[in-house]
Amino acid sequence: MSLFGNFDKNRKYMESRFDVKIKTEDGIISVKGDKLNVDLVKELIRQVLEVVKKDGIIDFQSLKYHADMLVRENKDVIKSSLDDIIVTTASGKPIKPKTLGQKSYINMIKEKDVVFGIGPAGTGKTYLAVAMAIKAFKANEINRIILTRPAVEAGENLGFLPGDLQDKVDPYLRPLYDALFEIFGFETYQNLVEKGVIEVAPLAYMRGRTLDNSFVILDEAQNTTYEQMKMFLTRLGYGSKAIITGDITQIDLPRGKNSGLKSASRILKGVKGIEFMEFTSIDVVRHPLVQRIIEAYEKDDNKRERMKKDESTDRQSNE
Numbered sequence: 293m294s295l296f297g298n299f300d301k302n303r304k305y306m307e308s309r310f311d312v313k314i315k316t317e318d319g320i321i322s323v324k325g326d327k328l329n330v331d332l333v334k335e336l337i338r339q340v341l342e343v344v345k346k347d348g349i350i351d352f353q354s355l356k357y358h359a360d361m362l363v364r365e366n367k368d369v370i371k372s373s374l375d376d377i378i379v380t381t382a383s384g385k386p387i388k389p390k391t392l393g394q395k396s397y398i399n400m401i402k403e404k405d406v407v408f409g410i411g412p413a414g415t416g417k418t419y420l421a422v423a424m425a426i427k428a429f430k431a432n433e434i435n436r437i438i439l440t441r442p443a444v445e446a447g448e449n450l451g452f453l454p455g456d457l458q459d460k461v462d463p464y465l466r467p468l469y470d471a472l473f474e475i476f477g478f479e480t481y482q483n484l485v486e487k488g489v490i491e492v493a494p495l496a497y498m499r500g501r502t503l504d505n506s507f508v509i510l511d512e513a514q515n516t517t518y519e520q521m522k523m524f525l526t527r528l529g530y531g532s533k534a535i536i537t538g539d540i541t542q543i544d545l546p547r548g549k550n551s552g553l554k555s556a557s558r559i560l561k562g563v564k565g566i567e568f569m570e571f572t573s574i575d576v577v578r579h580p581l582v583q584r585i586i587e588a589y590e591k592d593d594n595k596r597e598r599m600k601k602d603e604s605t606d607r608q609s610n611e
Contacts, residue, residue, distance in 0.1 A: 294344045294348065294349050294350065295337070295340060295341060295344055295350070297350075297352060297355075301352060302340075302350070302352065302355050305352070305355065305356070305359075306333055306336060306337075306355075306359070308570070308572040308574060309359055309572075309574055310325070310329045310332055310333050310336075310359075310392060311325055311326065311329055311392055311393045311396045311569075312324060312325030312326075312329050312330055312333050313325060314333070321337065323337075325396065326392070326395065326396050326399065328369065328370070328373050328392070329392055329396070332362060332363075332366060335362060336358060336359055336362050339358050339362070340355060340358060343358075370392065373392075373395060374388060374389050374390065374391075374392075374394075374395055375388060376388055376389070376395075376398075378398065378420070378423045378424060378427050379423050379426050379427045379430070379475060381474050381475050382474070382475065382476060382477030382480070383474075387419075387420075387423045387475070389416075389420070390416070390577045391574065391575045391577065393415070393569070393571055393572070393574065393575040394415070394416050394420060394575060394577075396569060397409055397416075397417075397420060397569045397571075398420060398424065400567040400569055401420075401421065401424045401533070401535060402424075403567075404533075404565060404566065404567040405528070405532070405533050405534065405565055405566075406525070406528070406533070406534045406535075406536070406565060406566045406567070407533075407534075407535050407536070407566075407567050407568075407569060408513075408535075408536045408537075408538075408553075408556065408557065408560075408566070408567070408568045408569065409421065409535065409536070409537040409538075409569050409571065410537075410538060410539070410540060410553065410557065410568065410569065410570050410571065411539060411569075411570060411571025411572060411575065412539055412541065412571065412572075412573060412576060412586045413539060413542075413576075413586075414576040414577060414586075415571035415572075415575040415576055415577070416575070416577055417537040417538075417571065418467060418468070418471065418509070418511050418537050419471050421509045421535040421537060422437075422439070422468070422471040422472060422475065422509065423471075423475060424507075424535070425437045425439075425507035425509060425535075426472075426475050426476065428507050428533070429489070429507065434505050434506055434507045434531065434532070434533070435489070435505040435506065436488070436489055436490070436491065436503075436505065436506040436507070437484075437489065437490045437491070437506070437507050437509075438490075438491045438492075438493070438503060438506050438507070438508045438509070439465070439468040439472075439490075439491070439492045439493075439508075439509045439511065440492070440493055440494065440495050440497070440498060440508070440509070440510055440511070440524075441465060441468065441494070441495060441510065441511040441512045441513075441515075442494070442495045442512060442513075442515045442516050442520060443494045443495070443496075465492050465493075465494070467511065468492050468509070468511060469492060472490065472492070495510070495516065495520055495524065498523065498524055498527050499523055501527055502527060502529045503527050503528060503529050503532050504529035504530050504531060504532060505529070505530070505531040505532060506529070506531075506532045506533075507532070507533050507535075508527070508528070508532060508533065508534045508535070509534075509535045509536075509537070510524055510534065510535070510536045510537070511537050511538075512537075512538055513536045513537060513538035513552065513553040513556075514538035514539055514540050514542060514543045514544075514551050514553045514554070515538075515543060515544050515545055515551070516551070516552035516553060517545065517549055517550065517551075517552050518550050518552050518555050519552070520552050521536075521552025521553065521555065521556050522552070524536075524552075525556070536553070536556070538553045540553060540554055540557075541589070541590075541593070573586040573587045573590065
C-alpha cells in the first residue's frame, strides 16, 4: 500500500513511465517488460522501499523525483539502447526511437504479427509504424505496404469536396502520405505507387480482400466501428503484419456508435500473437507544450470521471 500508493497511483506511474507491467502475488513483486526497463524499475522499487522503511510512506512527487534521478543517472545506458536506426529518410536523417516506450513499441512490431499502438498525439505511433513497414519492405520481408484509415471528419463538416474519388479521400490520408514522402522521397514513392507496392486507401476498400505478404497499418483506429475493426483484422493473410494505431480520447464517431478500437482492446487482450502498446504523455516527442497540454486534459478527464462516479453513488444512495 505504501509502495504503490492510493488507488495504485505509484504503480501505474512506474508502469507508464518505464513501459512495464508490475504485479504482486504472495508478497512477491514481479516486473515484466524490456530488460533495460525492468532493471530500471527494480532499482527504482529498491530505492522507494528504502524511503518507505525509513518514513513509512512515500508521496507521489518524491516517487517522480526518484524516477527522474534514476533516468538521469542512467542516461548514457538509455541513450545507447535507443541508438538502433530503423531506416534513413531520403534526406539522410536516421529514424530511431526517442523514448523507452517507442523502443518497446518497435520491439513488439518486430516480434508480433498484430500490434495495437494506443496513446496521445505526438507519440510516434503512426510514423514509427510506417518506418518499420519500409524497413520490412527494404529487407524483402513483405511485398506490399498498405496504409488505411476510416474517412471520419474530426468534428468538422467539410462538405462537398471536388475531384475524383482519390481527390476526395486524400485529405483524410494526408498524415500517412507525409510519413511516406519524408522517408522514401517523392519520386520513389510515386514509382512504388504506380507499381502497386504502396497502397494508401480508405478503410472501406479493405472489405472482401485477403492481404498476403503485406505490412498493413490502420491509422486513427478510434474512429472505426466494432464491425469495421472486425472486418479489418480478419483481412490479414499469410506473411503479413497489421499495426493498428489510435487515440481513444479523440473519438469522432457519431453519438451512439461504439469505437472499434475500444472494443478490440477489451476483446483481444491476452490473445496470443497480439500485443498492445499503451503510450502516455511521457512518450510525446513534439513541442514540450504538447506533453503539458495532454497532461492537463488527462487531469480534467479524470476529474470529470470522478464527478460522474460521485453523482452515480449519490443517486444510488438516495434510491
